[in-house]
Amino acid sequence: MAQILYGLMAEFETPEQVLEAAERARDEGYRRMDAYTPFPVEGLAEAVGFYRTRLSAIVLCGGLTGCCTGFLLCWWPNVIGYPLNIGGKPYNSWPAFIPITFELTILFSALSAVIGMIALNGLPMPYHPVFNAPRFDLASRDRFFLCIEARDPKFSLTETRDFLGGLDPVEVSEVEC
Amino acid sequence: MPQVFHRSMNTISRVSLVGAVLLIGGLGYLGWAFNQSPYYTNAKLQLEQPVPFSHKHHTMDDGIDCRYCHTSVEKSSFAGIPPTETCMTCHSQIWTNASMLEPVRASYATGQSLEWARVNALPDFVYFNHSIHVKKGIGCTTCHGQLGEMPITWKENTLYMRWCIDCHKHPEQYVRRREDVFKAVYHPPANQVEMGRQLVREYKIRTFTNCETCHR
């Protein structure tokens, strides 16, 4: 069959196994790989070569934007846009503007956190080659997968298959694009 | 095999996300556009009138002053709509049997009033006073448009509050010399703002944006 290969997928039964496998693969010099687990496994991300995310920075920017927006939203109409004498209070009665400033800060940061996370994860992505792996549905239940991708320079169908086979997986399967 | 979707679905889903955002924005814009549209504001709309009265003809060709018909514009909140007899002062002499003027003659004969369709209507909770605006050097055409160029009268502006407030905040951009107030066609001079500032001082124009100015 003339399907292009996405990579080789090894299935494991425990998080410890997949973690060990990932580290071993890394020592073997594989770089383009990813692990798929039903719950976050500590250290696994680092093992497959993912170190830090920019998410926090994004959220910080979001928060600051929200903060400024909030205050200006209250300040501008009251001081510039349409100043009115409200109960004898000064136009810029900033203490009264704090709640809205605060709420918008939270709102903006929260939204940037979620949207940032989804975007950085490249979602939505309903179609992904790994779903072609026959038993991949277990990845969201009780099995742990390690996939070495074909675009990895060191990738070779036979050697990689042997390498993965050596990590005593439940099985190793080819994943088409 | 757990694959549920075709690969094209990735593009589709992302595009549709972007599309949704654009759609919301677009709807917002449409709402705003509708709000400004003549359909909604009646601006620039020519209404059906019993007599196709032409301000252009009467003010420019005949050179009749606004106050000849709108008698109370300088002393009352209401500019005044001329009674039929005002029309007849001339039209008992000229165009005495123009068919277009039949309703006017009929009204004069029967005592039944002409029913004009209102062109510049404000909501009833808005209290506008013509006399003070005229006194302060705000010309007819500033709000009513270049009447001297209107064969059939239409509403020139939206008459939205935002529009009123704009002038109430920056009168210098609109005020004119008192002698020019009743010009049926008026184009502000190049130095409007500079002249405006000077007139604002001269006419003691204060910028009222407090509510009781118009709402009581």
Next chain:
Amino acid sequence: MTDSKGNNLNLVQLGPQADSARDRFWRSLDERAGNEAYQKSLAQEFPAGRSLKNPAGLNRRDLLKLMGASAGLAGLTACTKLPPEKIVPYVRQPEEFVPGIPLFYATAMPFGGVGRGLLVESHLGRPTKVEGNPGHPGSLGGADVFGQASVLTLYDPDRSQVPYHLGHVSAWEEFIADFGNALVNERATGGAGLRILTGTITSPTLADQMKSVLSRFPSARWHQYEPCGRHNAREGARLAFGQYVNTVYRFDKADVILSLDSDVFFAEPGSLRYARDFANHRRVSGPDSSMSRLYAIESTPSITGSQADHRIPLRSSDIEAVARSVAAGLGLQAGNAAPLPKEVSADVVAAIVRDLQSHKGSSLVVVGEQQPAAVHALAHAMNHALGNTGQTVIFTEPLEASATDEIKSLKDLVSDMDSGHVHTLLILGSNPAYNAPADVPFVAALNKVDFRVHLGLYSDETADLCHWHIPEAHYLESWGDVRNYDGSVSIVQPLIAPLYGGKTLLEVLALVQGQASVSPHDMVRGYWQQQSGGRSAQPAGASFESFWETSLNNGWLEGTAPPAKQVTPSADTAAKSSAQDVQGLEVVLRPDPSVWDGSLANNAWLMELPRPFSKLTWDNTLLVSPATAARLGLQREDVVKLQIEGREVEAPVMVLPGQAANSLTLHLGYGRTRAGGVGNGVGANAYPIRTSDAPWIATGVTASKTGGKHHLVTTQNHHLIDQKSTKVEEESENAFDRGLVRVGTLADYKQRPDFAQDPPEESTEAPSMYFPYHYTQANSWGMSIDLNSCIGCNACIVACYAENNISVVGKDEVDNGRDMQWIRVDTYFRGDLDNPEAYHELMLCQHCENAPCEYVCPVGATVHSPEGLNLMVYNRCVGTRYCSNNCPYKVRRFNFKLYSDWDTPSLFPLRNPDVTVRSRGVMEKCTYCVQRIMEAKIAADRDETVIADGQIQTACQQTCPTEAIVFGNLNDPESKVSKRKAQTRDYGLLRDLNVRPRTTYLARLRNPNPEIKG
């Protein structure tokens, strides 16, 4: 939201000639007369759905209908486009009309036959607002509730709109024909069968007409009967002087006043003037000012009594005894003085006597209409003995064109009718079928009259029994004249052509003389022209034309005031006493403070007006003193059956502090059956227990609980803590704890002029986190209310109704706590329950500089103007009611439902075009009459003048008979209001909240007699 401004573009519809308007009504009526449903609705005279009692139409169908409308309005404010409007200009415009600028005309309102001078505001021929006429001797600019409310009666949709013949729609022309036939036989007999019944008539022109009628029909008779007229006063005068005279008091000269059961500041024809003189004479500008002293002995709390420095609650039938012992003290042969009632000690009487005697010529004894003629006579004797005659008491020729014993007059008429002598009866502007005394069988006798004609504003109880009913012209639609309290003559000039083709008495009398088409204007003018020939009714030299013009302009005729009359009471006056039964319970009948004798029962403003002291609306009750209530085991709302000589009436009980023990008060004017949609079936009709020999005080009464309850609705709760205890109720206790009402005696005040001041830590200068706003504009508005002058007459409330298009909500909604009055008269009691001091306090928006209502509004619908007004922008309001919650004075009013009447066309022209008519879901409140302020400001700016002090008057201030309210510019130290606020008596309510109210009060002062303890 919409307002009636739309209408003022309909320039033609209601001009003074208003032809097209009249046509419209006739046409529509003709059309409707055809269909059967309308016939039925005519039968019961107030078509359904027109009832004002529930403007919001509380039955579901009406509601949904109305809500449809409100939904439309909703849209109007939300995102639908404005509906297309028409502009309908005049064909020929009256030159005095400038659209948008109101005109003012002087006229006079005949009330109980006597004139009240008025100045009426007219927008393009629509009278919208009644004010007192400043140039008028009887008004001096003040107006009372009846005058203020009269403009609503004019537009009352329930007024009769067409002549009825036997209950069917007919026409004036048909009446002329029919009446002509009836008169044929009368001419033959010289009018032997012709009788004319009117109320009290003071109009010279009318009298003149009547004279010529009687000369044409020599054997015809003219009868007068005024249910709440001044019968006893008249008879008292005749008892004392052997002739009828009119009594005029001069309160501006009276230093010591003894009031015997008299509500002289409310119920007299001259009340407005009396109240003004009294207030001015007591006005305190500083510690060196003086005050007159008022003793009031009365059976039920009256606004006069609330002003008294010493008030003694006493059964009306006991008062004569007190009067006699006072008279004896003054050295008069006071006849068989009954023993003093236990409530009054001899020392008190002695003290009063000494006080009176030490003020010979500057003292005054006044007696209320309720007291029998003998007491009136006694008072004349006392005033004479005190040398007050010509000083504080002036006598003139009677006001009545022909003063008679009206009760006897009515009795004669009825006996004539009964014996079948009467063939043609004209009942002109009165309603005897409802208000004739119970022992005068008017209704029974009426059926024996062959041809009965009724002229009236409403197709009322009497109209129902007559062959013909002719709609009467409202005084704002009529030409005429009328005498004022002092005998001077006012011209009644119309503000609008009769809306429903109503006729005046003059026209009917003219018709009797065969003149079908003579205008009342010509009659009045003609009469005075002819008079001016003879009597000196005009300054010499001046042409009648100019005299007439000035008279119309002034509202009254120069030089018509009759000269003072020298009369002395006959020696035995004091000895004449009325044989009054002084045993057991008494019931005192009084004209109602709102609907008077019942003729105003269909006026929704008056119906919803909280009655003084009880704050009751939409009812009349049996007022009972706490002690008596405890003794008889009566509770508020118990229905009680009163029985007097087989006559009986049932009424609910209201326990009222200050009511005299063993004296029950019941107000007349209720229980109408054909008043109209508002008045029908409201309250209990007291006339059935009213007899001709004791029209006011009925003794020998038995009161028994029926076991029933009737729900009473008041706008201010008085929770009596315990009827037997001596504590006043909870609300008042707190009011005084909180320093809302501040009172001192004149003596204390001279000692401590600043007794009313707040302690410094509670001043408006309390520290604030924010820098205060600086009111640097030329004007900065504020108000001062002198509690020492306010008599609590309610006129301000009705004035506010008319000026600000305030809606009536009906009994149920008032019960829900949703009355819409912008200004209210709070009443608090101090002292023991049986005789508490009562204090009136006007409560309206205080226009706080740090307004708590403003900063909580989410949309900025209520904000502050640079001139210190607390603005309410109706069209911006979304109705969260947060502002009202946060208003410490609770002066805001909310349209919980659609209260404004969008359905009744006849009410549209009533509305003030300068004030927005509020729609459902919108907050409203007192605006200091911002429309008047803006009008003046624009005018001043346009004409490059400045606003003079006093040029802007709020509606409440303008109508106030005692000038208790002053409004003006605080930035002008010379303005009246600044001067008042500079007084040491000035204090603000709840200043400790640091809301900095712009409305402040002058503390109340009392001037008790030091000789009288407690």
Next chain:
Amino acid sequence: MDPENDNRTAVVETEEVIAPGHTYASVSDRVTDMVLTWPIGIRWAAGLALALGLLFVLNLALGVVFTIGVGVWGINIPVGWGFAITNFVWWIGIGHAGTLISAFLLLMRQQWRTSINRFAEAMTIFAVACAGMFPLAHMGRPWLFYWLLPYPDTMGTWPQFRSPLVWDVFAVSTYLTVSLVFWYTGLLPDLATLRDRAKSRAVKIIYGFASLGWRGSASHWSRYEVASLLLAGLSTPLVVSVHTVVSFDFTIAIIPGWHSTIFPPYFVAGAIYSGFAMVLTLAIPLRKYYHLEDFVTMKHLDFMGKVMLATGLVVAYSYVMEAFMAFYSGNQYERYMMLNRMTGPYAVTFWTLIFCNLVGPQVLWIRKFRQSPWLLFGVSLVVQTGMWLERFVIIITGLHRDFIPSSWGMFYPTRWDYMTFLGTLGLFFTLFYLFIRVMPMIAIHELRDLVHKKQHEAKAESH
């Protein structure tokens, strides 16, 4: 397994946060089956029907309110706010527990949050939805609600940003949005599980879209965890701020009984109090009906009981301080208000609330009671009643007798008041019934994580 005719006997109660013997597979299957394979039970359908009935009542009531006006309620001058605002505060308060469990306990690394946070968050969202309705419905002209939103209108005007009501708009909408996204984030992996476990293609597609194609990649998980932590960190101050802002509606006003600095903490504590009560009200029947004793264990009930006790005591302290300050302040208006509250026309409601919030819950001191589900259930209902009454008393007694005695009045609720309140219960339960059928009511991936941790601990002990 069918909940209707379940033949298991003797439920095994456990002291752990999760019953022993569970594997990744068992927990996944157990929770997903409830959504995917269990048939619709009669009792569930009946419950939904009842809720829908109440929902109809809500429509009717709101229909009348919108056509006739808020005048159909018992409100008046002086009592301008009645049931509507009471319900608003009550619902908002209830919402708080959900966010607190999912956010605060997450930050505290509390394991016992795991099996209750999901439906607690759902509860939050539905409660806030109910709450959000009232400010709108109580307006005199609700069709103009958008004037409270800042947008460039044709009038050149803006909302009045000093008004607590505008703060409410921002606080509540922010709260709703953040709760929603937080909830959805938590759902992502579980939706993936549902997608993978679903049999029919249609269901797969639906959950497939909903899960955005989540595939559990290691890098995703790490970003996911960062995001969750940040959200938790943001939600915690948010949830505190929301009820603080709600309490501003009263504290900003000058009305005696409203104008008090103690309100913010007192309202937040009260909110958590009533919120946990609602969680129990939902959890206890749920665990019984769906046999979740393995996941929602005695330990959970015990902890929630303790939380209620703690917050209840804070509330009690606030009541005492409120009363004390009223007299200690020497302010005569405050003093009268407090006396009137205790002895006036509304004394009954006041003392009822004291019983419900102070006296009743003291039974929670006793461990045995904390661990008897039905008694706990009873207490939770009592507390919720009490908390509703608390808001009622604050609003009504504050307003009905304030500064000027002549304007004193009374508030008598009408049938429309009651119908509006019952109606929102209908809305709430309708949403909740639907939720438990289409969404995993327990966070599956967190359960797996929990199983993993438990295994670790087991190992650690065995070594």
